[in-house]
Amino acid sequence: AQSVTQPDIHITVSEGASLELRCNYSYGATPYLFWYVQSPGQGLQLLLKYFSGDTLVQGIKGFEAEFKRSQSSFNLRKPSVHWSDAAEYFCAVVGAGSYQLTFGKGTKLSVIP
Amino acid sequence: NAGVTQTPKFRILKIGQSMTLQCTQDMNHNYMYWYRQDPGMGLKLIYYSVGAGITDKGEVPNGYNVSRSTTEDFPLRLELAAPSQTSVYFCASSHLAGAGTDTQYFGPGTRLTVL
Numbered sequence A: 001a002q003s004v005t006q007p008d009i010h011i012t013v014s015e016g017a018s019l020e021l022r023c024n025y026s027y028g029a030t031p032y033l034f035w036y037v038q039s040p041g042q043g044l045q046l047l048l049k050y051f052s053g054d055t056l057v058q059g060i061k062g063f064e065a066e067f068k069r070s071q072s073s074f075n076l077r078k079p080s081v082h083w084s085d086a087a088e089y090f091c092a093v094v095g096a097g098s099y100q101l102t103f104g105k106g107t108k109l110s111v112i113p
Numbered sequence B: 001n002a003g004v005t006q007t008p009k010f011r012i013l014k015i016g017q018s019m020t021l022q023c024t025q026d027m028n029h030n031y032m033y034w035y036r037q038d039p040g041m042g043l044k045l046i047y048y049s050v051g052a053g054i055t056d057k058g059e060v061p062n063g064y065n066v067s068r069s070t071t072e073d074f075p076l077r078l079e080l081a082a083p084s085q086t087s088v089y090f091c092a093s094s095h096l097a098g099a100g101t102d103t104q105y106f107g108p109g110t111r112l113t114v115l
Helices: none
Strands: A003-005 A010-014 A019-021 A024-026 A032-038 A044-050 A056-058 A064-068 A073-078 A087-094 A107-112 B004-007 B010-013 B019-025 B031-037 B043-051 B054-057 B064-066 B076-078 B087-094 B110-114
Touching: A003 A087, A010 A019, A019 A107, A024 A073, A032 A064, A032 A073, A044 A056, A044 A064, A044 A073, A073 A087, B004 B087, B019 B031, B019 B087, B019 B110, B043 B064
Parallel strands: A010 A107, B010 B110
Antiparallel strands: A003 A024, A019 A073, A032 A044, A032 A087, A056 A064, A064 A073, A087 A107, B004 B019, B019 B076, B031 B043, B031 B087, B043 B054, B064 B076, B087 B110
8 A cells, every 4th residue: 555654744935944854655557656745724736747758846835855766765955945935745645546645744844934 | 627616605504404515627637536524634535536436435434425416516425413523524536547646736615514
């Protein structure tokens, strides 16, 4: 069965600082990986996704993520955080032929002005 | 183009009552999904549909029912509400046929409390 672990429940960074949110997955074959963002009181919005090819993927809002098969990781990064990035971030995985996205428990990001 | 819309936004139910959560999408997507989100637990799939007339169970289907009579609508029914169903419910849709690899577009959610 596929699973996702986001080790950090809550992260606080200063505006302008760099950000890395961790995601580790468990899946027997090559997974399809996603990062979603949820602003307070809102639904989820896709930031980026990885299916194959280049292991560094670019997303919206200046985010990027790197797939590392050897570490079973798909960490999300941003070089300079803006106050508007404060939200909850979810990593998700789906296996080939499956309809079921499996989500991590989320990492809440707070940004200090 | 409104995307995925959900009604109501908030609802309080008494134990044993029933209700239907409405979900509509105007993107002509074949695939639709219902998730529930509990604090600190991420999202879990309740039911999904690959097209009108076709539905299937997800990870946590007990206590819920769905139907899909049109491409646009995918209502979620709670027959006998229980406190364990207190949650935020999200509907989502996606376009491409084939697994869950396409981008899923989420509605704003329905916050349900069962007392």
